[in-house]
Amino acid sequence: MGWLIGFALPQRQECANVLHVRRAWRARIAAEVPEQQPGLGEDERRRVIEDRLREQAAVEATVFVRRREEALEREAWRAAARAAAEAQAVVERERAVAAESARQCLPCEDCGQARAAGLCEACGYRRETQALIEQAGLVAAAPSADPRDEGDVAAEVRASVEGEIARSRGVPADGGPGRPAWPPSRSRGETALAYGALQTVQQAASEYHRRALAMLGRTQEAEAEARRVYATEQNRWWFRANPTGTDCGPGGGHGDGSLTEDTTT
Ligand SMILES: [Zn+2]
Ligand SMILES: [Zn+2]
Incomplete structure (x- = not known):
């Protein structure tokens, strides 16, 4: 029934509405049977079409069930992840509360006063x-x-x-x-x-x-x-x-000897 899967999973998804999809493959089967088996009489053709429609319906049901199961699995996985995160948060909150209450219970380091959170x-x-x-x-x-x-x-x-x-x-x-x-x-x-x-x-x-x-x-x-x-x-x-100094400043080239009264005049 490989050819039926092709009907159930159309490449060209025109519409997601399950009733419209079903109407579409019903029409295709009704058109295809006389094409593929032109020699059938009226009753025989109707019987073949009905067989194919039943098979197609079974395939569609299988696909529907599989998708539904997958959706449920995904939802279950998400719920489990959420529950695990919530449980972890609860554990962490409890741990923090316990640590804070232990800290509150510490006596004062300096005077020993009880329940002073370490320092009164x-x-x-x-x-x-x-x-x-x-x-x-x-x-x-x-x-x-x-x-x-x-x-x-x-x-x-x-x-x-x-x-x-x-x-x-x-x-x-x-x-x-x-x-x-x-x-x-x-x-x-x-x-x-x-x-x-x-x-x-x-x-x-x-x-x-x-x-x-x-x-x-x-x-x-x-x-x-x-x-x-x-x-x-x-x-x-x-x-x-x-007095006419231009060449250097104090502490420059003259040394201390130059600081005597001027000898140039
Ligand atoms: Zn539609
Ligand atoms: Zn104290």
Whole structure:
């Protein structure tokens, strides 16, 4: 029945509507049978045509079923892929939730407070405060030419800033009688205290910064002034040594001997 497959799968697909396709091959079979077997009687011809139509219908049904199965397979494959992706996403979400909740459960590295996600808020402020105090020490020591001063300046800055923090709380730097020294031990208002300390240090740090810049500015001005004076002096020497000088500048070919009073006049 190879010739029937040719009918069922027409090369020239004019229309996808199954009723129109069926009408088309019915018409072709009805026309072809008398052409291929012209000697048949009326009844015989009708019987042959009906046989072929039944075979063609069977082929069409087979093709239809095969296509349907293929479509179902594709759909099943897509559904399986979707399900696998969804399952993977669920696993990943669960993993992320577990990791986040494990992280949340970590105690504070600094004070040991439970379920602090590794670092409690108060200790976070304290770390920032300490970092800023150190930075302020470096900033304050920056204008100093002597690197040995750095440690002293940093220690002074630390003492001063910690004093300021204590004053801002209305307690002496050593904590005072019955009061915790800074940094305070854990208490209910600890986070607020730590935050207040950070704010105090931020203000102090910006003041150290401003002062350091002002000092550096003054130093630079003084250096620029010294350079101006030196240049003026050099020019004066040069002019005295070479009143008509055209051949070279200061430090040029004359060496130091030429800087005596002019001998050419
Ligand atoms: Zn059609
Ligand atoms: Zn902590």
